[in-house]
Amino acid sequence: MSKLNLSKSKLLMLKEWLAVPEAARHLSNLFEEEVSEADVLRLALNKHLTLSVDFVNHAYARRGKVVPYENAEWYPPDFFSKFPGLPEEEKDKPVRVMKSLNIDGERFINLDDKVTKIKGVWDLAMIGNERLDIEHEYQMLTGGPEVTLQGLDGAFS
Numbered sequence: 730m731s732k733l734n735l736s737k738s739k740l741l742m743l744k745e746w747l748a749v750p751e752a753a754r755h756l757s758n759l760f761e762e763e764v765s766e767a768d769v770l771r772l773a774l775n776k777h778l779t780l781s782v783d784f785v786n787h788a789y790a791r792r793g794k795v796v797p798y799e800n801a802e803w804y805p806p807d808f809f810s811k812f813p814g815l816p817e818e819e820k821d822k823p824v825r826v827m828k829s830l831n832i833d834g835e836r837f838i839n840l841d842d843k844v845t846k847i848k849g850v851w852d853l854a855m856i857g858n859e860r861l862d863i864e865h866e867y868q869m870l871t872g873g874p875e876v877t878l879q880g881l882d883g884a885f886s
Contacts, residue, residue: 746781746850767870770863773855780853780863787848793830793840801829801837832856 741747747755749766756764772778806823809815829837833856853859858879865876 770867781850783850784848787846789844790847791840793838795836796839802839804828
């Protein structure tokens with residue numbers, strides 16, 4: 730029995746995306762060598778593939794834009810002076826605190842204040858908690874160590 734050639738499959742051409750197991754089978758056929766689900770995840774972690782998530786039931790998100798340092802947003806210098814419990818001697822000192830999220834020291838994310846509902850397929854940016862989740866799944870598939878790192882900024886797509 731011959732292998733199904735997914736690179737010419739009519740069904741594959743109609744699909745907008747593949748699940749990870751399907752992607753592994755498709756790449757195995759293309760490369761003519763075994764590609765595992767773990768390989769697909771590692772290729773995505775190394776930025777050779779794009780992983781996406783399908784928000785079937787929708788999700789809530791704050792949209793944002795990746796910008797260089799020059800366009801990063803900052804809190805007003807007196808923003809923290811209004812916090813209760815701040816010692817009197819600290820209240821008049823201006824503090825420069827970045828509002829944007831730092832990706833890598835060169836790229837920053839300016840998030841909208843508004844929370845919106847998103848649905849459908851979104852590409853994972855692999856710069857936030859989504860990267861940790863994919864790394865954790867990769868380690869579990871390969872018998873590696875548990876990923877215990879956590880982030881507070883959430884996932885980005």
